[in-house]
Amino acid sequence: MIRVNDLHKEYHVVKKGQGLSGAVKGLFKSEKLTVNAVNGLNFHINEGEIVGFIGPNGSGKSTTIKMMTGILTPTSGEVLINGQNITKHRKEAVRDIGVVFGQRTQLNWDLRLEESFELLRHIYRIDKKQYSETLEVMDEILGIGEILSKPVRQMSLGQRMKGDLAASMLHSPKVLFLDEPTIGLDVGTKYSLRKFIKEINRLRKTTVILTTHDLGDIQQLCERIIIINSGVIMEDGNLSEIVERIAPYRTLKVEFYDSDIPKHERAELISEDNNVACYKFFKSELTAAELIRDLSGEKAIKDISIEEAGIDDIIRIAYGIKNVE
Amino acid sequence: MKKLLDTLGHYLDVTLCNIKLALMVIIEYPASIAGWLISNPIQFIVGFATIKFVVAQFGEINGWNYGQLAFLYGLSVISHAVSMMFFVQGWFMGYSVIEGDFDRYLTRPLGVLYQFFFTTFNIFGITDLIPGIVVFIYGCIETGFRFTLGNAVGILVMIIGAAFIRGGIYIMLGSTSFWTKSANDFGQYTQEIFDKSTMYPISMYPESLQFILTYLIPIGWVSFYPVSGLMGIETAVGIGSGNVWITFAVGIIVMLAAGLMFRIGLRRYESAGN
Incomplete structure (x- = not known):
């Protein structure tokens, strides 16, 4: 479903001297540092897997997710979503993915949730029947029905997160990317979020890629984890096997x-x-x-x-x- | 061809949906439009009153009489209003680059630039249209401008071209943020420059500046040259009603160049750190 081949991402950072004299010098002669945020990743993820993508802050995990979702352009290497190169055929490839970032919403603050959904229905050309079916499922798992007519700006973080999750599933993507979805949520909302992830994975065979710092998320959801640090993969495999091996x-x-x-x-x-x-x-x-x-x-x-x-x-x-x- | 029509239809459908939503937001917060309806027209009416005062003192500006100046001013404000409705987001592109707003657009199956401009449709631009139309009609009456079919089409073509030139320049200035990685807000400067070089005849400026405004930064084509053509006033590049079509062509070229610059910049997009 997803194939990542020799993925690299370099950033150029201009090194600046200290103080005013350093700043003035920097105008004439600047030293460029190349930072390898992601340094040669290779892996593939099969349909229906739930994969936990973990690593400390600054490990390159977010950069990788952003390249996988078409947000960042790789320096070299490629990401194939369902066989399509997401960099070259972004518009086609992103139809197959849903993306939720825990720290920002894709909903419009000024609108009611259902109005944001209506716009997505037009953007993804979802026919009315499929749309209402999906909404029904979302209501069943997430209880989205009661917040549909609520303006997004008045929502609690938990409600907003539910709204975002439902929004990302409206077009029935094959792959769902969740970047720190449970960050800042209370226990009850975390529970229903995890239930949601399990359910859509079971019902729709949706492949889920999840980054998180929450160990509960990993334990309860992921059979497979990929640990990334300093831009390279440290571990990739079955969660219990890795536990058995590293910490028996x-x-x-x-x-x-x-x-x-x-x-x-x-x-x-x-x-x-x-x-x-x-x-x-x-x-x-x-x-x-x-x-x-x-x-x-x-x-x-x-x-x-x-x-x-x-x-x-x-x-x-x-x-x-x-x-x- | 069928696929192209299908795509166009899709974009039109999404656009209509966005306009509908923008209207709903206004209905939800009616006080905000009231403010715009008062402040925007006043700004331009005051601007025009200044011109009236100058003309009353000197008779004319650089060979342009009062009616002709009203005609020029009105059309300039109209194309400004259109560019505000469709392209005002360009002023704030730097913020979007820094804040990572493009993440959302990049993960959706539509053009990024399209989404950037149309997902937050600025319906308030309409409030700029009102003073533009008022002054323009006034100019038409004063100059006895005849609305033949050719003239009407010419004006329409010119407004589209002019809005494209303005919008393209907003996009280019905004796109520099992909390289500078800072949220430069060019809005006020661009507005100043555009006001000073589109609401008055640029023939009153030094030749070197005229050259720049004609060939390098083609702001002269926003209103001065096409209106000169329509009014039958001779300019450095000659006269002719064909000027409106040159404006249209310049608009397309500027827009294409802006799109290219944006695409190249977008490859350097770094999103925002968590």
């Missing part, structure tokens, strides 16, 4: 009756706070049952919980950030 451990949190905390030879005690202790252990060496059995043999246990290796660990490791615990 779990954490057991145990609450004892007093602060005398026992140690275990095959589990690392990573934190203790009064009578609560966290043990990190590798799945290959030790089962949770064994660890609990051994610990309860030494001290009475009040309560326990097990945490899978967090996706946050994966991200920390992949981003190259040291665990500061």
